[in-house]
Amino acid sequence: MTLSPALSQAMGNILAARGVRKSFAGREVVAGIDLELTRGECFGLLGPNGAGKTTTLRMLLGLARPDAGEISLLGNPVPQAAREGRIRVGVVPQVDNLDPDFTVRENLVVYGRYFGLREKEMDQRIPALLEFATLEARADSRIQELSGGMKRRLVLARALVNDPDLIFLDEPTTGLDPQARHQMWEKLRVLLRRGKTILLTTHFMDEAERLCDRVMIIDHGRSLAQGAPHALIAQHIEPEVVEVYGEGVETWFHETARPLSDRAELHGETAFCYLRDPGPLIASLQGRGSLRFMHRRANLEDLFLKLTGREMRD
């Protein structure tokens, strides 16, 4: 396969994809994704369950063959030269796949061998990796003895054994408690400061807003919006949100919320009012004891729900 001129040009980028498509059993899971990552940025791939995030990641890594499209991973055409590309890539998978038969240290040593690293190199790198993962005291622990957060940090340290330029993280904080999530974000910030490029998927919008320079929201295998989180919010959503719930919310929604909001939606028992000036609406709520409300700034989650809808994805 020869690369198109546009993609060859994008080879300067650390990762580039054009028109990537993939179907399973006649259903198109990824329906034409384009993306480009520049060095040192954190890029978030956001979407509901089944939107095509993981399949996209697998294709970018050369683990699944696209039906159409072109991919370049650190200058290597994928899937043809995916193995060469992956030499400079680290991957944190969605589900922990640490080796349960090994200790923390052995997990790192064995993984380093897959990259062709020599024992001496590994001996030098491992103390720094353990320190980065705050697992120095756990070097000889078995995997079963680690907490969820520790396992996640070890998976991250393992993804760094080859000192990668680009790190893929597939839902890095799913299932972690708030302490562990914040610690994980801190580690990722350190990596960004060191100049690493990060591509992460998540369905936690606060995570994306905190970490990502740019995000792409995808659903049904298609890109719905792409850009810096705050620019996207400003572009698509009114800046203020008032959420209202309680006795009589439906009547209030039709009589008061709609005229006073730029946009208002009623979902079940809760009214979501999106507006530029929340003053009059909040004033109207002051005298109504039966209604409770929360006033906040619009966030990425509002944008996400606007673009992908509110129905459940199971």
Add this chain to the structure above:
Amino acid sequence: MPPLSWRWVPVWRRNYLVWKKLAAESVLGNIIEPLFYLVGFGMGIGAMVQEVEGVKYMAFLAGGTICYSTMLAASFEALYSGFARMHVQRTWEGILNAPVSLEDVVFAEWVWAASKSFLSGTAVLIVAAALGLAQSWTMVLILPLAFVIGLTFSGLGLIMTALAKSYDFFMYWFTLALTPMMLLSGVFYPVTNMPGWLQMVANALPLTHAIALGRPLLLGHLPDAALLHLAVLAAYGIAGYLIALRLFRRRLAS
């Protein structure tokens, strides 16, 4: 041929490191089971049929037992342990994120399961020698043979692993393929004792060819038509590996 690289070696080493941790238990099992086989069957049946094909029954049985044990060692490794690494523990998934291809991983599993056969064959050989059943230099050729038998049954076993949805599926392979093979391929009695049509079936089975090589080597002479038997074992093993690889590709890299 599928694209291969030397990167299958660290995958093999990973499995070896796990085995080393549990080596004591594993070696004990490798020795105890064939020991009871040989002593139990050898003495029990040996009391009734003192000699088969001109040798003591226990000596006749030893050659069959070595081949049978190596077959089982590779099968258990390729099926149960292989499935654990591919599916349950997601070990392969982790490895494939490194610059290692599916071809490398499957090749490493193929060779690793055969290495388990080599270890098992070594253990049984020590037992047989300790019982005075192997005295000729030709018995050392059992060791490379055990590895070849391992490649045969690990290649075939990997097909099952590639098709399995759960561990339960492997019962079919054991009850419908390996157990009948053990009973028909001359582990306990000469294949020539059976009616002609069953002998034809037996001659199509890889274990028959394994025993045709292993038994004479243990008894102290070089087997007849050795190249033919080796070719059958190699053909089964390589075909198994290539079919399994195709199935793994469809399952994991589609």
